[in-house]
C-alpha cells in the first residue's frame with residue numbers, strides 16, 4: 001500500500017471537493033508544528049482543510065482503511081506539541097469550519113470548531129452575552145482547540161474553564177461515525193458524560209466538528225490592581241493570601257524575567273528592581289468592589305509589596321492585562337522557549353515560584369515565570385539558544401526539574417495546555433500505572449487502529 005499514490009482517492013472522496021486537499025510541500029510545511037517551540041514534529045503526507053463534518057468523516061474513513069495517522073488541528077497555537085505533525089500523517093485542519101449561531105433566549109452558541117475564541121466573544125457581546133473562557137491567545141486560537149485542550153485563561157479563576165461551558169459536542173470517531181453528545185440544555189445527566197471525555201482529549205479520541213456552548217450575562221467593569229514585590233516568594237505568598245480573602249476576577253503573576261521581556265517590547269516603564277508583579281482585578285460593583293480591592297491591597301501589603309496601585313479606568317486596566325497577555329510572545333523573542341504549565345495547590349505557590357528561581361540559578365538558565373497564579377497554574381518559560389547544545393541540555397534539565405518540583409508539591413504537570421508530546425514523560429509519575437492503563441483501554445475502544453494523533457497525550 002502506498003498512501004501517497006492513494007491521495008487521489010482521498011481528494012475524490014472529499015464531499016467539499018478535491019480543493020480541500022493540500023499537497024504542495026511549502027503549504028504543508030505551514031501545518032507541521034504548533035507554537036510549542038521545543039516539541040518534535042514529523043513530515044505530513046498532506047493537509048485536509050475540512051469544510052464540514054462530511055469532509056472529516058471521509059478523511060478518517062480513508063485514513064482508517066490505510067492505517068494513515070490523522071492529526072487534528074485548530075489554529076496551531078497549542079503549547080505542548082499536540083498539533084505537531086507525525087511522519088506520514090494527514091493534518092486535518094478545521095480552520096474552514098467556522099459556522100456560528102447564537103441563540104440569545106437559550107443563552108447558547110453553536111459553533112464550528114475552527115471559529116476563533118475572540119470571534120465568539122465578539123458575536124456573543126453583540127447579543128449582550130459573554131463567553132468567559134479567555135486563554136491569552138483568545139484572538140488566535142480556535143474553539144475546537146480550546147475544547148480539545150480544555151483551555152483555561154485569565155478569568156477562569158472566577159468563571160471556570162472551557163469544559164464548564166460545553167453543553168454539547170458533535171464528534172467524528174476514528175471509524176468515521178459522527179456522534180452527538182449533550183445538547184442545548186443547561187443540565188443533562190442522561191448516560192455517562194461523554195462530552196467531558198472528549199473535552200481535553202487532545203485529538204486522540206475523535207475530531208470535534210461542532211460545539212454547543214453556554215453563554216452568560218457579562219460581568220461588570222473591572223477595578224484592576226498591580227502589586228510589585230522585591231521577592232518572588234513574597235509575591236507567591238501574597239497570591240495565596242489574596243485567594244483566602246477574595247474571589248478576584250483575575251489574579252496573575254509575572255516574575256522579573258517576564259517583566260523585562262515585556263518592558264523590552266512594550267516600553268511601559270516597569271521598574272527593573274521589581275522581582276515580581278501580581279495583577280488582580282475585581283469585577284464586583286460599588287462598595288463590594290471597594291471592599292474586595294481593599295482586601296487584596298491589604299493581603300499584598302502584608303506580604304511586603306513595595307508598590308501597590310489600582311485603577312477603575314477600563315483602558316488602563318486592559319493595558320495592564322494586555323502586558324500580561326503579551327508575555328509569551330515577548331519571551332519568545334529572547335530565544336527558543338520550552339513552555340511549562342505546572343499547577344500546584346493554592347498553599348504551595350510560594351514554594352513553587354521560589355523553587356523555580358532556584359532551578360534557574362542552579363542550571364544557569366533563564367526561566368521567565370508567568371502564571372494564572374490565582375489557580376496555582378504557572379507557565380515557567382525556559383529560554384535557550386537553539387544553536388548552543390550545552391545551553392539546550394541545561395534548559396531541558398531545568399524543564400524536567402520544574403516538572404518534578406510541581407509533582408513533588410502535590411501538583412500537576414499541566415493545568416491547561418495539555419500533555420501533547422512535551423509532557424508525556426511525566427504523565428505516569430502523576431497519574432500512576434492503573435490510570436494510564438485505563439486511559440489506553442479507552443483509547444483502544446474508540447480508536448482501535450490508533451490512527452488519531454498517535455504519540456500524543458499518553
Ligand SMILES: Cc1cc2nc3c(=O)[nH]c(=O)nc-3n(C[C@H](O)[C@H](O)[C@H](O)COP(=O)(O)OP(=O)(O)OC[C@H]3O[C@@H](n4cnc5c(N)ncnc54)[C@H](O)[C@@H]3O)c2cc1C
Nearest residue numbers: 074075076077078082135136142144145146148152203208
Ligand atoms: C501567546 C499564547 C498564549 C496562550 N495562552 C493560553 C492560556 O492563557 N490558556 C490556555 O489554556 N492556553 C493558552 N495558550 C495555548 C493555546 O492557545 C491553547 O491550548 C488553545 O486551546 C489551542 O487552540 P488551537 O486552536 O490553536 O489548537 P491547536 O494548537 O491546533 O491544537 C491543540 C490540540 O487540540 C487538538 N485539536 C484541535 N482542534 C481539534 C478538533 N476540532 N478536534 C479534536 N482535536 C482537536 C490538536 O490535535 C491538539 O492536540 C496560549 C498560546 C499562545 C501562543
